[in-house]
Structure formats: C-alpha cells, structure tokens
Amino acid sequence: MALRFQKLKLDKFRQRTVSMRLPLFAMFLLMGVLPMVLQGQIMGRSFRRTQIDGRVIEVQNQSLITSDRLSRAGYMTAPSRDVLLDKELDTIADIFNGRIVVVDRNFRIIKDTFKLSVGRINVSEPVLRCFNGENSILREDEKQYFAVTAPIYDNTESRNIIGVLLTIASTENILSNVNSVEETSRFFVVTASLVMVLAGILLTVLFVRPFEKLQVSLDRMADGSLDEAVSENTYRETKRISEAIQRTKAKLQSMDRSREEFVANVSHELKTPITSIRVLADSLMGMEDAPVELYREFMSDISDEIDRESKIVDDLLSLVKMDKSVAELNVTQVDINVLVQQTLKRLQPIAEKRHVELIYESIREVTADADETKLSLAISNLVENAIKYNVDGGWVRVTLDADHKYFYIKVADSGIGIPEDVQDNVFERFYRVDKARSRETGGTGLGLSITKNVVLMHYGAIRLISKEGEGSTFTVRIPLTYIY
Numbered sequence: 001m002a003l004r005f006q007k008l009k010l011d012k013f014r015q016r017t018v019s020m021r022l023p024l025f026a027m028f029l030l031m032g033v034l035p036m037v038l039q040g041q042i043m044g045r046s047f048r049r050t051q052i053d054g055r056v057i058e059v060q061n062q063s064l065i066t067s068d069r070l071s072r073a074g075y076m077t078a079p080s081r082d083v084l085l086d087k088e089l090d091t092i093a094d095i096f097n098g099r100i101v102v103v104d105r106n107f108r109i110i111k112d113t114f115k116l117s118v119g120r121i122n123v124s125e126p127v128l129r130c131f132n133g134e135n136s137i138l139r140e141d142e143k144q145y146f147a148v149t150a151p152i153y154d155n156t157e158s159r160n161i162i163g164v165l166l167t168i169a170s171t172e173n174i175l176s177n178v179n180s181v182e183e184t185s186r187f188f189v190v191t192a193s194l195v196m197v198l199a200g201i202l203l204t205v206l207f208v209r210p211f212e213k214l215q216v217s218l219d220r221m222a223d224g225s226l227d228e229a230v231s232e233n234t235y236r237e238t239k240r241i242s243e244a245i246q247r248t249k250a251k252l253q254s255m256d257r258s259r260e261e262f263v264a265n266v267s268h269e270l271k272t273p274i275t276s277i278r279v280l281a282d283s284l285m286g287m288e289d290a291p292v293e294l295y296r297e298f299m300s301d302i303s304d305e306i307d308r309e310s311k312i313v314d315d316l317l318s319l320v321k322m323d324k325s326v327a328e329l330n331v332t333q334v335d336i337n338v339l340v341q342q343t344l345k346r347l348q349p350i351a352e353k354r355h356v357e358l359i360y361e362s363i364r365e366v367t368a369d370a371d372e373t374k375l376s377l378a379i380s381n382l383v384e385n386a387i388k389y390n391v392d393g394g395w396v397r398v399t400l401d402a403d404h405k406y407f408y409i410k411v412a413d414s415g416i417g418i419p420e421d422v423q424d425n426v427f428e429r430f431y432r433v434d435k436a437r438s439r440e441t442g443g444t445g446l447g448l449s450i451t452k453n454v455v456l457m458h459y460g461a462i463r464l465i466s467k468e469g470e471g472s473t474f475t476v477r478i479p480l481t482y483i484y
C-alpha cells in the first residue's frame with residue numbers, strides 16, 4: 001500500500017511540468033549567489049580569529065618585555081615602589097584597553113592599574129600555573145577579553161619566580177572593528193546578490209525567449225496556418241529545431257496536396273463508369289421501340305462498366321489497407337517458389353487468352369518471411385501487367401533467385417514497353433501510360449502502386465528496366481528475414 005502510494009506520488013511528480021526558467025534560475029543562484037554568501041561567511045569568521053590572535057600575541061610579547069623589565073628593576077623586592085615603572089604599567093594597560101595586575105609570592109595583589117583590588121589575594125588558575133613555570137593564556141571570546149601571564153624573577157642566579165604579571169586585555173574594540181568590516185562585506189554580498197538575482201531573471205527570460213517564439217509559431221501551425229514560416233535562428237539548437245519543423249511542414253503540405261489529388265482522382269475514376277452507364281441507359285430510354293439486340297448489347301456494355309467500377313473499388317480498398325500500417329502485415333515463413341507457381345497458375349487462362357507464353361524459372365528454393373496474401377497480390381499485378389501490355393504471341397518470364405540476404409523476383413516481358421520519361425510515374429496511383437489501352441484491358445492505374453506499397457512494407461525495393469517496343473523487366477528485391 002505504502003509502495004503504491006509512493007509510486008503514485010512519483011508519477012504525479014513526473015507528470016508535473018516545470019518551466020525551463022526555474023532550473024536555469026536555480027542554477028544561476030547556485031553558481032553565483034551561493035558561493036559568494038559562503039565565501040563572505042568563511043572570510044568573516046577567519047578575519048575575526050586572526051584579528052584576536054594578533055592582539056593576543058602582541059599583548060603576550062609586551063607582557064614578557066614588561067615582566068623582564070620589572071624583574072631587572074627589582075620591582076617586587078624594592079623597599080619603595082618605583083613610581084616610573086608604575087606609570088609605565090598604567091600606560092601599557094591603557095594602550096591595550098585593559099588591566100595589569102601584579103601578584104607577589106603570597107598571591108597578594110601589589111599593583112592593579114584599576115586600583116580596585118590592591119592587597120587582595122589572587123589565586124586564579126593562570127597565576128598558579130605561572131608560579132609553577134607555565135605561561136598560560138586564558139581566552140574568553142564570549143566575554144570579549146583574554147588574560148596572559150608573565151613571570152617576574154628575583155635577581156639571583158637561580159632566577160626564582162617571585163611574582164606574576166597578569167595582563168587582562170579587552171577584545172571589544174577589535175570585535176567592533178571586525179563587526180564594522182563584516183557589516184560592509186554583508187552589505188556588499190546583499191547588494192551583489194540582488195544584482196545577481198536581477199541579472200539571473202533577465203538572462204533567464206532572454207534565454208528562454210527564442211524557445212517561446214518557436215512555441216508561438218508551432219501553436220499557429222497547429223491552429224492550421226501551415227504557410228507560417230518557422231525560423232528562430234538565435235541558437236544553433238533553435239535553428240536546427242526550426243529546420244526540422246520546416247521539413248515536417250513541407251512533408252505535411254505535400255501529403256495534403258497528394259491527398260487532395262488522390263481524392264480528385266478517385267472521384268474522377270469512379271465517375272467515369274457511372275457516366276458511361278448513364279449515357280448508355282439514357283440513349284436506350286430515348287429510343288422508341290429499340291430492338292432487343294440493341295438492348296442486349298447496351299446492357300452488356302453497362303455490365304462491363306459495373307465490373308470496372310467494382311474493380312476500381314477493390315483496388316482502392318487494397319491500397320487503403322496497405323496504407324494503414326506495417327503492423328497490418330501478417331508475416332510468416334513462406335515458400336516463395338510455391339507462392340509464385342500458384343500465382344502463375346491462376347493467371348495462366350488470361351495468358352492463354354492473349355496468346356502469351358508464361359515461363360517460370362526458379363534458380364533456387366527460397367523460403368522467406370513475408371505476408372503471403374499481399375506478396376501474391378504484388379506478383380499477380382506485375383505478371384498481369386506483363387500479359388496485358390504484351391503483344392500477341394509474346395512471352396512473360398518470371399525468375400526467382402536469392403542470395404544470403406534477399407530474394408529477387410524478376411518479371412520480364414516481350415511487350416510494348418514503357419517510355420523512359422514516364423518510367424518513374426508508373427508507380428503513382430491512377431497513372432497510366434496509354435489511358436485508352438489501359439481502359440481497354442480493364443486497368444485502373446492502381447496495380448503498380450499497390451505492388452510498390454507491398455514491397456516497401458516488406459522493406460524491399462522495386463526497379464524497372466524498359467524500352468519502348470521491346471519489353472519491360474520489373475525486379476522486386478525483398479529481405480529474406482523480416483526485421484520487426
């Protein structure tokens with residue numbers, strides 16, 4: 001259940017579309033603003049640390065120098081206190097904005113520049129440690145001060161520690177300096193970030209604009225204005241997309257044209273037999289007392305026209321079926337020899353009627369992937385044409401051959417041939433070289449275009465070699481294995 005819910009949520013997420021501007025803008029922020037803010041933070045922190053460290057070292061050095069001076073002057077042991085040295089200690093404490101305290105061996109404070117705790121006892125940890133020979137620094141960053149100690153020695157050879165100089169310095173002024181620097185830098189970061197965000201918005205809008213223009217053109221195309229020129233050449237990518245759209249558009253336009261042409265042709269072809277029937281019927285009706293023989297003759301003509309009409313409809317239906325999709329192919333392993341032989345057998349009576357000899361030559365046994373019905377129709381069309389457009393006493397030779405990849409069916413005839421300049425056109429729907437002759441033989445002009453469609457559906461090719469008055473050879477080449 002939980003898994004399903006998660007999947008649903010994921011699907012929903014996938015379905016949601018986001019504007020291209022969003023990731024672009026996010027990328028801009030991530031690459032521009034974020035590093036700047038982070039760098040500002042890190043630099044601020046390390047600046048604060050180095051400033052305080054510097055002050056600690058400075059105070060420590062000064063403290064050591066002072067304690068050395070106090071040791072040499074015998075500050076701790078002198079019967080009366082050296083006023084000059086006292087003054088110096090006050091000055092140093094003022095310079096560091098701090099406080100200097102001198103503690104003797106009994107932990108008694110003998111000097112305090114703040115004059116608050118003279119005579120009191122100081123047993124703080126840094127002082128204790130210093131008497132034990134350990135110099136320590138006490139840092140209280142939170143409370144904005146630090147304390148350093150330095151030992152004061154007696155003037156004997158053994159250099160005994162007889163006092164401790166404790167310097168407490170404030171970091172307040174340093175921190176206020178650091179804060180003002182940080183404030184300036186923060187102001188800079190905020191201003192720069194704002195500029196970057198504005199620049200990001202502007203750049204994102206500019207970047208996406210060509211794509212939007214493309215979309216507007218496409219919308220107009222979708223609304224039906226195919227004549228609209230699509231050219232957005234700002235980027236190489238949009239240029240390529242525009243070119244691809246232009247190509248698709250040209251294809252659509254040509255399809256549109258050929259559809260219109262096809263509909264016009266179909267209506268014309270369907271109308272012709274109907275017009276003939278109407279003329280025949282009208283003339284019969286216009287005749288008073290027409291003899292029965294005439295009736296019979298006209299009726300037989302009408303029957304012929306109906307046959308023609310029905311053949312056109314049949315051919316059109318085959319063509320429409322072929323146009324649908326490759327998935328309509330019912331591919332099985334077919335013995336092509338048997339298929340060709342059966343087709344020829346069916347056409348034998350027509351050939352005999354026209355006194356045309358049908359010859360079959362099989363160079364090798366061929367089994368291939370094919371749609372039996374459709375392929376048979378294609379071969380049948382070729383052989384039928386070879387018989388129809390032949391001369392009395394002529395021949396038709398069908399040859400079957402194959403190599404490791406393809407099988408070849410060659411239909412050659414000794415017929416009237418096809419003029420070179422129209423050889424490409426014969427595969428077009430309704431195209432006939434000699435309209436009168438085709439009509440005479442019951443042709444619809446659709447046979448070769450059906451054949452070509454079948455061959456293309458099998459991923460094959462068809463080729464025509466012909467010479468007027470000498471004959472024609474149609475060669476079909478189809479792969480032995482059908483790749484889905």
Ligand code: ADP
Pocket residue numbers: 381385386387389413415416417418426427431432433434438442443444445446447448449472
């Ligand atoms: P049709 O139904 O008119 O035969 P096709 O599409 O089969 O239509 O053929 C188109 C035209 O090509 C035919 O009208 C004919 O003029 C020409 N043609 C086809 N096959 C041959 C052939 N073997 N010899 C001569 N002309 C041919």
